[in-house]
Amino acid sequence: MDLPAVILVHPQLSENIGTTTRAMLNCGLTELRLVSPRENWLSAKAIAASSGAAALLRAARCFDTTAEAIADLHRVYATTGRNRFMVKPVVTPRRAATELRDHIAQGLRCGVLFGPERTGLENDDIALADVGVTVPLNPDYCSLNLAQSVLLVAYEWYQAGDPAEPRAMTRGAAPVALKEDLVGFFEHLERELDDCGFFRAIEKRPVMVRNIRNMFERADLTQQEVRTLHGIVHELVTWRRKKGEVEK
């Protein structure tokens, strides 16, 4: 069992069991356990709400009590919105995610409990867990629905294992311009700027040239973009020349 189980305790609406599976599968979680659901989790509403994640509904296991639902697990985390005045470690979802991954790496089976939509988990359910999970949110307004609670925990689980680069440049096959090409463009542009008298004060030319070159440098130009810029400069100049010829 290399994924934590998502365990819904007394979920009230079958639609929310459906939306839960949708949230789970977005983040690669597939094992759903239900404790005494009020409605049928294979209803048309639930299946529609699962938006393509219905396989998780069909594979879901149902139990009469929370104790039975967690019997085969080693580590259980219980989501809770408010301080329950119990002596219990409480972690953020981000921390829970790294702990769950550590537990699983050590061969321990894990699950995360989510309570009924309006009321959350009972204290007795939380007492069965090792650790509480509280999502740090706006203290003045905290209103997540069940699927959103599942999504945030599942999202953190996924992020804790995902090697996605935080920042990447999508350029596809477009290669970065060589400095030789870039300087070739700078010299072309500067020739034309000289020609049209852009650098009015000769003593300011070096600074202005540097500023213009720095500006284009920051754009991380590709080879194609340098060619495009050459073309822009050329066309602008040619038009100017044509206009000049017409006006002569």
Next chain:
Amino acid sequence: MDLPAVILVHPQLSENIGTTTRAMLNCGLTELRLVSPRENWLSAKAIAASSGAAALLRAARCFDTTAEAIADLHRVYATTGRNRFMVKPVVTPRRAATELRDHIAQGLRCGVLFGPERTGLENDDIALADVGVTVPLNPDYCSLNLAQSVLLVAYEWYQAGDPAEPRAMTRGAAPVALKEDLVGFFEHLERELDDCGFFRAIEKRPVMVRNIRNMFERADLTQQEVRTLHGIVHELVTWRRKKGEVEK
């Protein structure tokens, strides 16, 4: 402007504008901008879906075009699900959050674009942004609704500024037991275990005592819990002695 604006481009359903404000306010975001919404964002459906965040709907500003909606901003991030084959930096929501906070700390105004529910942003809208944001999720199944996309970005924004301890012990006012109290309990327990013949092999007693003490140590007992344990031992022993007298 010390919060990034959430900008919905051509949102299709007023209900989703409502759920968006609910997601925003959970994470402390309050500024909503709408580009040419298809439905009325102050409809009964929208207000109901906002679940107490209706103030954001009433304060929302409406624009005809994306360009107008972002005109007064310095930095714009655009959420996108798939590679658009444009040369653009793309970041994770987690990275976007830290960058947004940096920009805002430097006095730059920021916004995040979200596209229509089914289709996402047009390439022209993305071209107006500085950076793309893609949520790393299950590549085999990626199905977030609009409010969930907003929630994940907003959640990362909130986490990037929140000082929540990753792991904390909620014990309220219950003070941790002094070692003196703990050892007092150990000695009480061991006396009673000696008395009832628990340590059958005397040469194993030191190891067994150490194991028992280590077990209780890991429970991070409070003062009250130590007293409770004293009481448990006492009652069990008293019960045993009473039973012993009856059976004689």
